[in-house]
Amino acid sequence: MNITRLTPDSTGLVAWPTLSDDRKAVVTVGAFDGMHQGHQAVIGRVVELAKRHDAFSVVVLFDPRPAAAHRYAAAHDGADMPAGMHDPQAVSGVDDRLRRMRDLGVDHVMLVHYTMAFAGKSFRFFLGQLVGKLGMRTLVLGSDAAMGKDRAGDVKAIATLAAATGVFELDVVDDRGPGTVRIPFNAQPQAPSEPGEPADPTAGMTKAELRAWSKKRQALLHRVWSSTNVRYLLSQGRIIAANDVLGHAHAIEGTVVHGEERGRTIGFPTANIDAAGADGYLPVDGVYAGWLVDMGLGDVAADDTAADAASADVVSADVADDDIAARLAADSPHRWPAAISIGTKPTFNEETGLADRVVEAYAIADDWLELYGHRVRVEFAGFLRPQVRFDGVDALKDELARNVEETRRLTA
Structure with a gap:
């Protein structure tokens, strides 16, 4: 498994790498804290679809956790959580999550340092970057996922965007477990x-x-999950x-x-x-x-x-x-x-x-x-x-x- 560590610039822009000129990617996005069974279901689906379509399986992994980063910003006049700052509320460390992704068969992890400038980008802009830079053909999400500024990019909004643009598909996984x-x-x-x-x-x-x-x-x-x-x-x-x-x-x-x-x-x-x-x-x-x-x-x-x-x-x-x-x-x-x-x-x-x-x-x-x-x-x-x-x-x-x-x- 290949990891690419990415730090957004001061405006929140990420220099996404080009994985291939012709091979597409199946992508999911999140913090995946703990890598519980719901996370495993989502990432397992990414790997399954990537193999089916001869595409790369890609996880965009945020570190620090968005919840911790926003909590820190709220208490520090909007400042970014310092890199490497200990997060006692994280269920698991990043290394542990990466090892479990490797074991699930993921090809690429984009480990993105989560900043407030990055968080301020709209979900439309973010997904456009994944399509244009990573070659995303399918986005896999859990049933209550949300992303982008003010978490406006929920499953319903992303499904509407996918249907309107026709440049990627949305695959929603039932990751709720036993209720x-x-x-x-x-x-x-x-x-x-x-x-x-x-x-x-x-x-x-x-x-x-x-x-x-x-x-x-x-x-x-x-x-539960x-x-x-x-x-x-x-x-x-x-x-x-x-x-x-x-x-x-x-x-x-x-x-x-x-x-x-x-x-x-x-x-x-x-x-x-x-x-x-x-x-x-x-x-x-x-x-x-x-x-x-x-x-x-x-x-x-x-x-x-x-x-x-x-x-x-x-x-x-x-x-x-x-x-x-x-x-x-x-x-x-x-x-x-x-x-x-x-x-x-x-x-x-x-x-x-x-x-x-x-x-x-x-x-x-x-x-x-x-x-x-x-x-x-x-x-x-x-x-x-x-x-x-x-x-x-x-x-x-x-x-x-x-x-x-x-x-x-x-x-x-």
């Missing part, structure tokens, strides 16, 4: 109070009870439900840093991940079962090579990284079951005076793992228990031993 779900307005992370995977609080409710629950919480309807729903489920500790929406295990990626090294003194050495800079949405505080994957030292992203010497902002990269793919594989020797803790170490924070949120993963391995400075991936399989304060180290060690056995069972 809708109600999510409380301005929902905040809420750690479960009991051990075990939390249940759906609305399960078994009558229509009247559900209406009352929704009214009390000002709950809004969202698609949506990044908003995944984010909400993770914020409540509902890992299994979130993974069902994603169609894969939710994960974060980050660099292993030095911690207090207390774990090794009690027999449970952990890999400490820099939570503030981790890619992917951190679930609510608690202890989880999952996996730890060592992705190697340094930057694991694909090496960039100049695509156009005349434009430093246009860079192509091949992300068919066999080493990373092998490390992420289910049978990889660089993958271990892991008990994962997210929180503020309540048993020790009175003693240390530290209350920073940390991510610690205890890999169930035969030998001590030296991972400092390595990029690692932490995948979540299920919620084990809330964070609690133990009366001493021995009680903590006994509970950690139980967590390890539960992790073995959930990841078997």
Whole structure:
């Protein structure tokens, strides 16, 4: 898969590359945060149609997420979100999305730095660029997609444009999945109070009870297959439900840093991940079962090579990284079951005076793992228990031993 990184100029114009003089493209557009099953359905359709028509399959991927960019602009007098700024609300990092697109068989990804000037372009102008520059013959979208200035380019408006111009076709994918779900307005992370995977609080409710629950919480309807729903489920500790929406295990990626090294003194050495800079949405505080994957030292992203010497902002990269793919594989020797803790170490924070949120993963391995400075991936399989304060180290060690056995069972 080929990636072209594009930065709009100060007026919002993008120097789109020419993919071919005669071969057309099937294109989709979005942030694809989390790459959940709805996203997979849309991109899968792009790849299917491209193969059918001997065309390129192309994804135009926005980074940062438009929602984050507009939120930042609203709070900073319309300024652009700085490149590389951490987005704690992103379900997944860009590298993770790119790897999943590669696995789906996408030919080209146009990774566009989303700016306010770019956002101000009309959807008609934007689609005209895709037709004229990328050779778009078919645009594939989800059922409630919208683009362009003021999100005026919804499916209905784009269908009208396609019919009127006759230069491209619109293919709409039913990406709603199993319907809708109600999510409380301005929902905040809420750690479960009991051990075990939390249940759906609305399960078994009558229509009247559900209406009352929704009214009390000002709950809004969202698609089950949506990044908003995944984010909400993770914020409540509902890992299994979130993974069902994603169609894969939710994960974060980050660099292993030095911690207090207390774990090794009690027999449970952990890999400490820099939570503030981790890619992917951190679930609510608690202890989880999952996996730890060592992705190697340094930057694991694909090496960039100049695509156009005349434009430093246009860079192509091949992300068919066999080493990373092998490390992420289910049978990889660089993958271990892991008990994962997210929180503020309540048993020790009175003693240390530290209350920073940390991510610690205890890999169930035969030998001590030296991972400092390595990029690692932490995948979540299920919620084990809330964070609690133990009366001493021995009680903590006994509970950690139980967590390890539960992790073995959930990841078997």
